[in-house]
Amino acid sequence: MENNSVGLVKTQYVTFKDEFFFESGRVLNPITVAYETYGSLNEDKSNAILVCHALTGDHHAAGYNHPDDQKPGWWDNMIGPGKPLDTDKYFIISPNFLGSCFGTTGPASIDPATKEPYGLKFPVFTVKDMVKLQKRLIKYLGIEKLKTVIGGSMGGMQALEWAITFPEMVESVxxxxxxxxxxxMAVAFNTVARMSIMKDPNWNNGNYYGKTPPVDGLAIARMAGHITFLSDASFHKKFGRKYATLEGIYDFFGYFEVENYLRYNGYKFARNFDANSFLYIIKAMDIFDISYGYGSFEEAVGKIRCKTLFITFTSDFLFPNYQTEEIVDILSTLEREVTWENIESDYGHDAFLLEFDAQSDLIRNFLRNL
Amino acid sequence: MENNSVGLVKTQYVTFKDEFFFESGRVLNPITVAYETYGSLNEDKSNAILVCHALTGDHHAAGYNHPDDQKPGWWDNMIGPGKPLDTDKYFIISPNFLGSCFGTTGPASIDPATKEPYGLKFPVFTVKDMVKLQKRLIKYLGIEKLKTVIGGSMGGMQALEWAITFPEMVESVxxxxxxxxxxxMAVAFNTVARMSIMKDPNWNNGNYYGKTPPVDGLAIARMAGHITFLSDASFHKKFGRKYATLEGIYDFFGYFEVENYLRYNGYKFARNFDANSFLYIIKAMDIFDISYGYGSFEEAVGKIRCKTLFITFTSDFLFPNYQTEEIVDILSTLEREVTWENIESDYGHDAFLLEFDAQSDLIRNFLRNL
Known part of the structure; x- marks a missing residue:
């Protein structure tokens, strides 16, 4: 364990017994939230930062859950003593979002009414629902205002949603x-993912708990998703046209290194993630639209009153830069305090997890100047 | 039927009894080729043009096979009297390529030895094999030299292969x-397609003839492919974020217009194409590499001696422009007669079938100046 690690961390759980109202009108209770915290909350409770994970991420963002863990949490290079999200200064909260499958209530959780997993009886949820549940957690921790909410990809959607829906509770995002x-086009990729899972006979309309889960369908869904995490340039750099075996170019079942990688990672993922949860989460991604409930996209963006730091990456084709530019333009016109950095990178969408140095100083300085 | 149509056309078939040697070393006979021709071969047999279709295309490129056909062949706006591939001047030959499923021998064809479809016993074939079979057809028609070989996407690969492998037989490509x-990245999309089909239980290791074919797997494969035919801009223009139904944003099974389109076209395709044939063809696409058998990519390109007209489209992310630029640069350095037009288009890869006007004059002028 390095010196600047948060060290051993225990995942915490809180169960909210009160009814939780989904954006759809559906109601559910109780709801459990799995989360981790790093650093200490200061006396006036003004140093809390909320970290939001992406599509298939989890709450274990930093440190180690067990002394023999080989790898630290997914954002360990960002969170720790002296790191950009400095645990000597800030109290970091990292929850597993609503509907995921790592401890927070989701489609794979047991419905107390039936003692069986919810499956497709689970309500369709939105990014706004995730954020509303995070608000419960924040209140439960006695915090009224967050120093910042930070996240990449779907984590960034949550950050945006926080600034729009609870502007009084965020100093920045x-x-x-x-x-x-x-x-x-991103919806189209999710379409392929959705169809792969739903057409796997083991999916069985969501009723696979206790039986063989739709591993093939979920693995293929992940492979399609994986394409969107990279870029044309990173595909070239990572794999080129290297064949996976020395011979076999004319072998019907032979394949390239890139296929080998996609298959391996697809199945590795599929063995550790709940297929229904995945379907619900990509649904939440598809229907996420900050303009819902407002007169226009501009009006929704106008709700953002806090300081903002937007980060994008030049080769990200899943979340093209012009989408952030549009928001930044609106905020600039409204004379809000907005910073946008479009980082030159070949890594594609994945860059948010890989371009550490470039993001590091940006985030550090932004937080210092709050 | 319009005035400048080639009118009623009958598909022709020729069966070659001689052994056909595949690049892999495998041997097969007999092999049948389905093809159509438009216009007339002149006396010195110097006006023949070979049209090569793309991945899932066929030999029916122009005119109508039946008087009650609703649509003409796939390149009807390019082929006919007075059109760029002018049937008043040229003799157009349009074959179904080796391994396809529209009349030319492929995995779904009957193996005379067993009286059953070849299935996975069919040899893995390459673009070079396709071209070698086309050469047999050309010779059979009594032609020694083609005025040009033209095609888009995988059709373009065949054109390139012709120029490299049989330089003495082409005046231009x-x-x-x-x-x-x-x-x-293109291989990655084919990976998703391949896995979707192979993991459909109905695929049954290629033994589905006479049983239920793997329609779901093939449909999903097509959906993944369809993403690569469009562009970010054309997705926006064609679908935006329109929902397929008036309500149902919180319906687990609800979906967007783009998903509706992909599903519809995926299944429409899957009901009319042989899944094994598709797998073999994307394999041929994956392993196509003009440098195989040469010391380098440059050396392979250097084999091209004829005049060339390359056409690309700015928003094509499946066949990025830099790939053609690389070839054009090599040819220019070698002082070959090369023309390259990079047409500004939002249509993505599909542009080769949609940007008719822009291509039309280019092709017409190129042929006139031969």
Whole structure:
């Protein structure tokens, strides 16, 4: 364990017994939230930062859950003593979002009424629902205002949603590699993912708990998604046209290194993620649109009153830069305090997890000047 | 039927009894080729043009097979009296390529030895194999030299291969929206397609003839492919974020217009195409690399001696422009007669079938100046 690690961390759980109202009108209770915290809350409770994870991420963002863990949490290079999200200064809260499958209530959780997993009886949820549940957690921790809300991709959607829906509760937000609504092309990728899972006979209309889960369908869904995390340039750099075996170019079942990688990672993912949860989450991604409930996209963006730091990456084709530019333009016109950095990178959408140095100073300085 | 149509056309078939040697070393006979011709071969047999279709295309490029056909062949706006491929001047030959499923021998064809479809016993074939079979057809028609070979996408690969492998037989080639080898990102899309089909239980290791074919898997494969035919801009223009139904944004099974379109076209395709044939063809696409068998990519390109007209489209992300630029640069350095037009278009890869006006004059003038 390095010196600047948050060290051993225990995942915490809180169960809210009160009814939770979904944007759809559906109601559910109780709801449990899994979360981790790093650093200490100061006396006036003014140093809290909320970290929001992406599509298939979890609450374990930093440190180690067990002394023998090989890898730290997914954003360990960002969170720790002296790191950009400095645990000597800030109290970092990292929850697993609503509907995920790592401890927070979701489609794979047990419905107390039936003692069986919810499956497709789980309500369709939105990014706004995730944020409303996070608000419960924040209040439960005794916090009235967050120093910042930060996240990449779907994590960035949550950051945006916080600034729009609960403007009085955020001093700033840092949406990274994200958008106010995804492109129709991104919906198309989710279509392929959705169909792969739903057409896997083991999906069985969501009733696979206790039986064989739709591993093939979920693995293929992940492979399609994986394409969107990279870029044409990173595909070239990572794989080129290298064949996975020395021979076999004319072998019907032979394949390239890139296929080998996609298959391996697709199945690795599929063995550790709940297929229904995945379907619900990509649904939330598809229908996320900050303009819902407002007269226009501009009006929704206008609700953002706090300081904002937007970060994008030049080769990200899943969340193209023009989507952030549109928001930044609106905020600039409204004379809000907005900063936008479009980082030159070949890594595609994945850059938000890989371009550490470039983001590091931006975030550090932004927080210092709050 | 319009005035400048080639009118009623009958598909022709020729069966070659001689052994056909595949690039892999495998041997097969007999092999049948389905093809159509438009216009008349002149006396010195110097006016023949070969049209090569794309991935899932066929030999029916122009005119009507039946008087009650609602639509003409796929390149009818390009082929006919007075059209760029002018049937008053040229003799157009349009074959279904090796391994396809529209009349030319492929995996769904009956193996005379067993009286059953080849299925996975069919040899893996390459673009070079397709071209070698086309050469047999050309010779059979009594032609020694083609005025040009033209095609888009995988059709363009065939045009390129002709110029490299049989330089003495082509006066010119017109490769459109293509490359000398596909990108690893394109292979990744084919990976998703391949896995979707192979993991459909109905695929049954290729043994589905006479049973239920893997329609779901093939439909999903097509949906993944369809993403690559469009562009971010054309997705926006074609679909925006329009929902397919008036209500149902919180309906688990609700979906956007873009998903509706992909599903509809995916299944429409899957009901009319053989899944094994599709797998073999995307394999041929993956392993196509003009440098195979040569010391380098440059050396392979250097084999091209004829006049060339390359056409690309700015928003094509499946066959990025830099791939054609690379070939054009090599040819220019070698002082070959090369023309390249990069047409400004939002249509993505599909532009080769849609940007008719822009291509029309280019092709007409190129042929006039031969």
């Amino acid at each position: 840092i949406p990274i590699a994200t958008a106010g609504r995804i492109t129709p | 017109i490769p459109i929206a293509t490359a000398g080898r596909i990108t690893p």
